[in-house]
Amino acid sequence: MEKQNCYHCGDDCGSDCIEYDQKCFCCNGCKTVYEIFSENNLSYYYDLQSSAGSTPAKIEGKYDFLETESIVERLTEFNDGNIQIVNLYIPLIHCSSCIWILENMNKLNLFISSSQVNFSEKTVRITYNCRKTTLKEVVLLLAKIGYEPYISLEDFDGKKKQIDRSLIYKLGVAGFAFGNVMFLSFPEYFDLNSSEAAGGEFWLNQYQSVFRWLMFAFSLPVVFYAGSDYFISAYKGLRSKILNIDVPIALGVLVLFLRSTLEIIFDWGSGFFDSLTGLVFFLLLGKFFQQKTYSFLSFERDYKSYFPIAVTRINKDGKEESTQVHEIKQGDRLLIRNEELIPVDGVLFKGRAQIDYSFVTGESVPVEIEFGDKVFAGGRQMNGSIEVEALKSVSQSYLTQLWSNSVFKTDKSTRFQTITDSIGKRFTVGVLTVAFLATFFWLFQDPSRAMNVFTAVLIIACPCAIALASPFTLGNMLRIFGQKKFYLRDTNALEQLARVDTAIFDKTGTITTAKRSTATYEGMPLTQEEESLLKNTLRASNHPLSRTLYDILSDYNIITLDDYEEHLGKGLEGSKGDKYIKIGSSEFVGNMEVSDSLNTAVHVASNNSYKGKYVFHNEYREGVSKVFEEMSDALQLAILSGDNEGEKANLEKLLPKLTPLYFNQKPEDKLAFITSLQDQGKKVLMVGDGLNDAGALAQAEVGIAISENINVFSPACDGIMDASKFKQLYQYIVASKKAMKIIKLSFLLSLLYNVVGLYFAVTGQLEPVIAAILMPLSSISVVVFTTVMTNLLGRKLD
Structure with a gap:
């Protein structure tokens, strides 16, 4: 009988071949992976490598250490003996297809309940039933589908994760090749072919072709190694019917390489290897700079997280005292009230614990905890107060990560399109259109210029500046807001805050x-x-x-x-x-x-x-009247209170005239009111205390919870503001609107640069080498502009 190998993993199927789509699979797992890929236009996965799902030989036995219970305990961020949660670093994440595959792991292993990808950090957070599967099996599954995680126990001892080293290697290769190609191009720059200087004819006869082929050799690792990510991303995007911004970049690099190679083969000229290697080098340099900046912003935000609030600690005398959460030490006794978030792993010391771990695991059924049992950070006490003895200090970055967990994000992100998304696709289509139209024009007008024009347009219109403007501006504003004790969930929340036209306030605990x-x-x-x-x-x-x-x-x-x-x-x-x-x-x-x-x-x-x-x-609160007076000029205001009308007269004195006041509002009434405003096309900001307002906070475009020395936290809110900063609320709204103006100005600068550059490129007056130099300068200028402007904006905030 002819030997049959599994189409997915390459293993011998033996006599148990499972046939599907005219292909043979060794098991239902491999068949399921193939089905997922093929049904979602991801079958090119197999074009890149045959038997792509095979577990490499070096993987066998590599992860045996994951069978050790003490190591698993260190690696997992949640482990109650039934459900485990692990956050793994996946270096190979680089496009939307990767995200889709990794977030559908539950289809490959039924015991995985969820997996969420953090694209900027290249991590995947996996929740699974540890009674049915193990961490080792999860890691081997990731390796089998081509996403082997990088696991280092040092990362879990509190050491900062290093930047992706593969990017450093690629940058080094591109820089080395770029320098050498520029050196080898000097004779071409000085036009020694036509020079009457001594040695010109000797150079032409003896070394010209050697230097050109050396430049070709140096370009090979640049194109096929250093620039490979751009080709892969563009290819996967096109196969997934997504026109991403890597498409014009990859096309420009490919055209430059092919054009230059043809020139030296047929002795038409020296080609543009200097432009090619320079382009890839500057692209990677910008990518490295961007990654370093993201890492810095993330670090800043982790340690300036949303915890200006305190937790109640019981001292040795049995008295309750408020303390900053970062001051909690091992052995401290903490009072956790009803609906409070447990800020640290600990042991139940007193009281009846009924913990809701949906904040951590997504499972909404509360867990009964008995005296002496372990409780985990991120759980919420649901049945009165308890006392917990801390087992370790608070990890603010972990709790910030919980808040940012996509499980608890509502569908707000689907209600609007980010500014980068709305411009990026149109930009790519526009660039490709201009490039092809200009090329066709020059093919009829002057064919010798056509290829120059095509490559120059693709390079000069590189979308790096547009891609950088929004994340750098918004990321820096998040950091500045955090320093001012106003903590937003993510950049989407900041974008939506800039769009609000209506502000609704709770009364008790808010104003x-x-x-x-x-x-x-x-x-x-x-x-x-x-x-x-x-x-x-x-x-x-x-x-x-x-x-x-x-x-x-x-x-x-x-x-x-x-x-x-x-x-x-x-x-x-x-x-x-x-x-x-x-x-x-x-x-x-x-x-x-x-x-x-x-x-x-x-x-x-x-x-x-x-x-x-x-x-x-x-x-x-101090400054309430001034805040409402400032906001009334730009926003529609209203008060929704669960109390009676006893404070109506006082409120009417504090608030601008004709401000709507609604009393005896139940939580469901507040939610319905927000929904009715949105049905009228309003963009609503809801400001509450995070308790009775959870539904309204979640429904509003932006929900802000006011924090006043209590450890109440709701994943429904998009931002948390220290109560002492309430009087600056309108300044933060104005700052977010100005941040969006900074982004638009950055786009305008980039557009002006592209218009001027495209004019010279389309008319055939711009050499690709000049374009390759101007392109990174544009990106750097946008980054400098956004950084300086946001810092100036931050200084104006009190």
């Missing part, structure tokens, strides 16, 4: 502050036992009114509640033994006969018997 608020009690006196139960029930809540009331009440011994539940927008309930208490609106506590006062009030019922209410006297 009011809990730090200076006071409350008076009206009603039947509470017994010490009732007040103790009230205090401990409030201890578990993060609502601004709960925190205010908790601070006002007398100190009582801390007790663990038998039951606790928080009803968003309504109130709290807790019990201990035969005592049961409810705190919230009069409707929630069950006494409809008591009407809410004009001021904000919290009602109390003990064992279903109404006791009284705490009446709050709100204190508004």
